[in-house]
Amino acid sequence: MHSIKSLSLILITAVFLSACSSKPTNEILTEQEYYSEARDAIERDNMLVAQDRLQRLESQYPFGKLAEQAQIELIYVHFKMSDMETVLAKAERFIRLHPQHPKVDYAYYMRGLATYELGFAFVERYFGDGTDYRNPIPLQDSFGYFNELISRFPNSAYNADARGRMVYLRERLATYQINVAKYYMKRHAYLAAANRCEEVLVHYQKTASVGDALAIMTEAYQLLELNEEAEKSLALLKLNHPDHPQLKNGKFEISGLAQVDRRSFWNIVSFGLID
Secondary structure, three states: OHHHHHHHHHHHHHHHHHHHHOOOOOOOOOHHHHHHHHHHHHHOOOHHHHHHHHHHHHHHOOOOOOHHHHHHHHHHHHHHOOOHHHHHHHHHHHHHHOOOOOOHHHHHHHHHHHHHHHOOOHHHHHHOOHHHOOOOHHHHHHHHHHHHHHHHOOOOOOHHHHHHHHHHHHHHHHHHHHHHHHHHHHOOOHHHHHHHHHHHHHHOOOOOOHHHHHHHHHHHHHHOOOHHHHHHHHHHHHHHOOOOOOEEOOEEOOOOHHHOOOOOHHHHHOOOOOO
């Protein structure tokens, strides 16, 4: 019995000494220690620990030599955590506070990338093709941010990726305009449809939607009996997109978009009894 008590006392003493020798969790480390632990956590893909160490560094040493680097690292950490709203906020803050920083182009790039990701919701991106119909404003903002990066920093290492994303964004934005134009055609809003297609011709040249824009414009102007405008659109369609589906042996065929059933709401809900 005595030996058991002695063994217990030894174990308790060992645990106590071990606890005393370890660092308290709230101990303030040096700036370099915080940064080193954060970098090690990033390498191990432990973003929660990295976030904690970088935030502690920034809090304890706001004017230290690694404070600005910690802000840059935090932008990346939040991106890896898929927290795009925070990425956007921190990137904009860094740009505002450190416009002359040698790595500020990274903040410009991440601002565009976060907005790009926010423009494509997870469900729509992986489970459907609803991106052609969603609000185009985040995509327009992303395009503008990437364009600002390239304009301000022509030699930035991030420009190649930004340009590739801008090409994709232009295609998406042009497709959005075409879908809105088709929506207007179905509702016999021909002038509104033609104006949407004009947007494609002016702002999204060299995209795959230009041919569709010219075809819709031709059909809309024909239905509006604006013959001169219809002929101009058709001539451009024949010249630049001779293989468009609405051109058969050089002749233009209407799409039938304007033939959609336009019965009134009451006619539909009453199964034709009320017009």
